Amino acid sequence: MARVDVSRAANIVVVAGSSGSGKSEWVKRQIRRKRRVIVWDPDGEYDGQRFASVRELLQVARANPAGPGRYCLTSARLADFDLWAKIAFAWANCVAVAEETADVTSPGKAPEGWGQLVRRGRKRGITVIGVTQRPAESDKTIMGNATLIHCGRLARDKDRRYMAQELDCPLDALPTEPLEWVERRPGGEFKTGKLFFRGQKKPIFTPKK
Ligand SMILES: Nc1ncnc2c1ncn2[C@@H]1O[C@H](COP(=O)(O)OP(=O)(O)OP(=O)(O)O)[C@@H](O)[C@H]1O
């Protein structure tokens, strides 16, 4: 079991946006240089050692309690999500990324392992990143504990209203184009930006405050 350190700062990130808005690309950039990463990766799109079996992931993670590692579980089964979250919690000192939390959580109920990861991961050196296309239908535990909310273009009105409320910004301050984003740390400054790819023209994104 990892050493518990209550003095650690929480690092809990919610990433919301419709399909193709640039969520996963943004997350991939955030974790590029991280030493220990564990991903709930139903689409198998992250770099690293891929596992279809949660049992195999458990064995490999157990054998590597402190070394570098980049593990992706490519399952989409709800039962596996709970186990993945428990493995990430036990592995500790890592970044745990969960793709499309609306498929495996709901506003009312988070699987036990996920709730534990979000609420108690801080003391175990875990940064949690939860990604969702449908924030209004995803679990609220992570939203309530988020230290950073990052949001791309959202197609559905319901999600836009929900995120504007969480970000404490007017509806029309939310992105309208793919790859644009806005973000805020609770109580912090409202920031805007756009993902930029090599070879592209410099992005023009005029923020509306
Ligand atoms: N090399 C590139 N040059 C320009 N644009 C790119 C490049 N690579 C990816 N993109 C853009 O980034 C978008 C992909 O973003 P990303 O995979 O992060 O979407 P997403 O929000 O995670 O969507 P989903 O919810 O479907 O997973 C694509 O729509 C594409 O337009």
Ligand SMILES: [Mg+2]
């Ligand atoms: Mg994605």
